[in-house]
Amino acid sequence: MNHFNTILIANRGEIAVRVIKTAKDMGYETVAVFSEADREALHVSLADTAICIGESAVDKSYLNIDSIIAAAQQTNAQAIHPGYGFLSESAEFAKRCEESGLVFIGPTSHAIAVMGNKTVARHKMMDADVPLVPGYDGPSEDDRVLQKEADRIGYPVMVKAAAGGGGRGIRIVRESKKLIAEVESARAEALSSFGSSELLLEKCIEQARHIEIQVFADQAGNAVYLGERDCSMQRRNQKVIEEAPAPKMDEVLRQRMGEAAVKAAKAVNYVGAGTVEFLVAKDQSFYFLEMNTRLQVEHPVTELITGLDLVDWQLRVAAGEDLPLKQDEIQLKGHAIEVRLYAEDVESGFIPQTGLVRNWETPTGKGIRVDNGIVNGQMITPYYDSMLAKLISYGGTRDEAIRRLRRALKDTVLLGLSSNKPFLLGLLDDPTFAAGNATTRHIEEQYLPEKENQGGYSPMESMWAIAAILLSRTKGATGWRSTGILSWPVRLKFHGEQRDFVVSQDGDTYRVENDDIETQNVIILAEKGGQLSLQINGVHSGANVALDERQHIYIDNRSEVAMFERLSFSEKRDDEELGANLVAPMSGRIADVKVETGDTVNKGDLMVVLESMKMFQELTAQQTGVVSEVYVKVNQQVEVNVPLIDIITNEQGEHEKN
Ligand code: ADP
């Protein structure tokens, strides 16, 4: 028996909040840790005690083992829950806890070390007879060997970081001659993200589903599986929607996969909560992908269909208790679906976004659960993950769960920075998803950002109208009066699109006119905070709005979210001409600078690699020219929109000569 009364949660955000809740319910004292950027965070205020563990950058705080162990000692915590991400899969951290007499709430450092390396794990699984994806997991990292092995495996091939996680360090290669370039790029990402450039190769299983099994084991050696989760809806190899049970799963396959997962866990003497991930091919054959030796982001869907609290189980197992249930006592009932709300710009390719949370409202209602760690007024910084919250629904059937989730998403308000909310709503209506037929490439195949742009998304006419009214109120309209009606012109911009409106007011009705859209008659019925109650062309509806200090307005009409800006008529219509100079598209750290002053660059050449929220973004030259100025250095932290590199294009050069 391990005795502990006080638990330190070595994490932040929604998962820290989630763990604190159950720990408190079970009567434990809780200690939160936080970085300087997180002083005001929700997990800090919820815990009984909180302690600052360092600067905002993760290696100075949430990844700083010394600092976290010292925090535990200082607050008399006897156990540490690592959450997911950060140090949760660090064998070294688990070992340091073991050595310091702290209970690490998770498996042994040995099990983490084996499963933490995809190559080592494959060897172990091979011995345990768990089916593997055909691939190369030999010791060589030599390019020639990798080329030969990839050619043998047959394309498409997945290049993967052995130490990888979160979908990073993965490349799909479709042709032999592209292999080495992708190997090099995966290596660089792996080294910088995971501190190891070790790679492995796997055959790419096409048209596959990602189905994973939740396992649990106790210190006495009992192990069970708690059903499966389908996580096939992914972007950039990372999950966006997860559900349990998997659509079209049958009892036989569930049992076969469950037993394989338990076998995998037993092979490493696993203790606690773990997830064994598989790819399931069209013919129902399944292959081991990896084991995540921690609580998973998507654990709530399993909780909803089993009626269990997995954090409760984790704490019991860590304290030395036996598993509360045996395999035949575990029952699955109903259907649960989770969506991950990310701060990201979907249109530009899911690029993480930072910014101030100006309006955050969570949905309530039957069958709805929200796991989040954000508060109004919080700054979303570039230091951490872009996942802000999870919305989870439960229903008697899959259709009911989807319906409830759609409603809950519509009721969710997140204004002040771009999020994937409208995109998630679209996914819930996707016919392939609705039919339960999505494979892991579905989002990429159907929603490539290029396609989105070609469609030229423009917000609904009523959104423009609301923006026109609210933005003209704030700038002190200079209107004119004829026949007793006050009217004034407004020029608005949404991304690259500009429109001119005439807004007129007659009594409490605003009339918004533009040559291209139907005239919108709007009455503002009530206004409370950022919440508006409206009547638009006779129909009552609601909208949430927020204004920032640059006088940009964010509007959420439940289905759509858009940001508008008001332009003055003296500004020339800039129909988004592409500048030659490079500015930071998001705030973050400069990971690499590929050019120097005087270099000639061609359109499309790689110039700068920017890291934000753990994602690497390659910034390329938009035009051909000569680099005239490099403003940044490697490792420098930059804010969004700061200049990075200036280029003199050939045209400009000509001008200056003349
Ligand atoms: P899972 O396999 O559990 O679905 P992923 O691998 O997609 O999870 O994502 C887990 C990732 O979440 C980790 O790689 C980690 O970087 C990131 N992460 C860590 N801590 C947090 C947090 N508190 N909030 C959001 N994301 C986090």
Ligand code: ADP
């Ligand atoms: P991570 O540790 O980053 O989560 P995984 O090995 O779990 O890496 O893979 C993440 C995702 O990448 C999978 O869910 C799947 O969509 C895709 N993937 C990984 N390996 C393969 C493969 N061999 N064939 C097809 N897709 C794969």
Ligand code: MG
């Ligand atoms: Mg994975």
